[in-house]
Amino acid sequence: MKTVRWILGALVLLGILLVVILYATDVVFLPSGREHSGFFARALYIVILSALMVFFRILKGPTPADRIVGVDILGILVVGLCAILALATDRSWYLDIGIAWGLQSFIGTLALAKFMEGRTFDD
Amino acid sequence: MKSRALMFLAAFAVWCLLSWPPTALQLAAGAAASLLAAAVMGRMFITRHHMLGHPMRILTFIFHYMPVFTWELIKANFDVAYRVLHPGLPINPGIVKLKTGLKSDMGLTFLANSITLTPGTLTVDVDKEQGILYIHWIYVRGRDIDSASRAIGGRFEPILRRIFEEVVP
Amino acid sequence: MTDTIGLVMIVAGLVFDVLGCLGLIRLPDVYNRLQASTKCVTLGTCSILIGTFFITGFTSTGFKALLAVFFLVLTSPVSAHAISRGAHKAGIKLWKGSTCDALEERNKEAQQ
Incomplete structure (x- = not known):
């Protein structure tokens, strides 16, 4: 039973990755025709795919801690997304957004963890 | 005092990296902001001097x-x-x-x-x-x-x- | 040449990102999920950022990418530690196949 589920999951994941690598070659809001633009579009779709997996955990998570882990990981993924956007459009201020987002998500995660611990926000 | 100076240098370096080709106006603004940060938060930056x-x-x-x-x-x-x-x-x-x-x-x-x-x-x-x-x-x-x-x-x-x-x- | 190194590092980072998120789905309890996802996603994103630095070189984008790597490596283990400590204090149990829980024993001794 476990092996059947593993094979099914692996087939679904590999199928999605294959479709992304073969067909998803451009994004609407990215400038096309630049160097490596097809590669950056595929990379963007793969990061969005892993973000969807994190969203699954956030929605389903049996305990509050699972959801907080999901939010933390999503904050780190967004930094990578910003780096790929900065490469694809050649605008460096996307990485400013990335740094600020990473630090904010760190502080937010600390606050959520303290809140789960059942203490006040003071210490 | 040493801690404040180090905090100023670190904050100024981060500012320079963030606004990379540095111009004179940006450097002046960065120095002012780093001075403010070092004056307010500088005491907490390094508490153990033996490392230096x-x-x-x-x-x-x-x-x-x-x-x-x-x-x-x-x-x-x-x-x-x-x-x-x-x-x-x-x-x-x-x-x-x-x-x-x-x-x-x-x-x-x-x-x-x-x-x-x-x-x-x-x-x-x-x-x-x-x-x-x-x-x-x-x-x-x-x-x-x-x-x-x-x-x-x-x-x-x-x-x-x-x-x-x-x-x- | 540096372009190729950068693209290879971005591909490696994407692979580790997907594997970390897969671990977040597959593993059984909070602590195991935290292990898999924190390590894999941190190194994957750092690899993407270092690839960005290799592609762009010493420009503003490259320096910002290095700064982001620094902050990421400094902050992500701290948040993982905070979440696991909070989860244990909130009373979330380990997976039923776990072998031992030294922290639980310590708390029981402190209560008696």
Whole structure:
């Protein structure tokens, strides 16, 4: 039973990755025709795919801690997304957004963890 | 005072990196902002001065600690990838104790962070008075305190003791 | 040449990102999920950022990428530690196949 589920999951994941690598070659809001633009579009779709997996955990998570882990990981993924956007459009201020987002998500995660611990926000 | 000056330099360096081709106006604005930050928060930046006295400590940090840490981080990722992709999910988790001889705050923080990013281990709680770390281990190999300490903390503790402790034994 | 190194590092980072998120789905309890996802996603994103630095070189984008790597390596283990400690204090149990729980024993001794 476990092996059947593993094979099914692996087939679904590999199928999605294959479709992304073969067909998803451009994004609407990215400038096309630049160097490596097809590669950056595929990379963007793969990061969005892993973000969807994190969203699954956030929605389903049996305990509050699972959801907080999901939010933390999503904050780190967004930094990578910003780096790929900065490469694809050649605008460096996307990485400013990335740094600020990473630090904010760190502080937010600390606050959520303290809140789960059942203490006040003071210490 | 030394702490404030160092805070000013660090904040100014970050500002210069963020606004890279630097112009005169930007440099002036950055100096003003860094001065403000150093005047308000400067006292908290460095609380232990003995680290600055020996350049050997900083050299050890850069040339001994960082390569070991990077290598362990890469090994940890392949370990996790193997465990996630294996159909049988080869995990045997548990929380074990680890005894450490480090006393300073910075040393304990760096030890906990290094343990979190090395293969299969995650720091759950720190007991500072007795020097005991509680570690979640994804594949428990030895449950008693000595074997766990050797297996997990053995690589980092001697290096960190030479960097962060006041008196090197 | 540096372009190729950068692209290879971005591909490696994407692979580790997907594997970390897969671990977040597959593994059984909070602590195991935290291990897999923190390590894999941190190194994956750092690899993407270092690839960005290799492609762009010493420009503003490259310096910002290095700064982001610094902050990421410094902050992500701290948040993982905070979440696991909070989860244990909130009373979330380990997976039923776990072997030992030294922290639980310590708390029981402290209560008696």
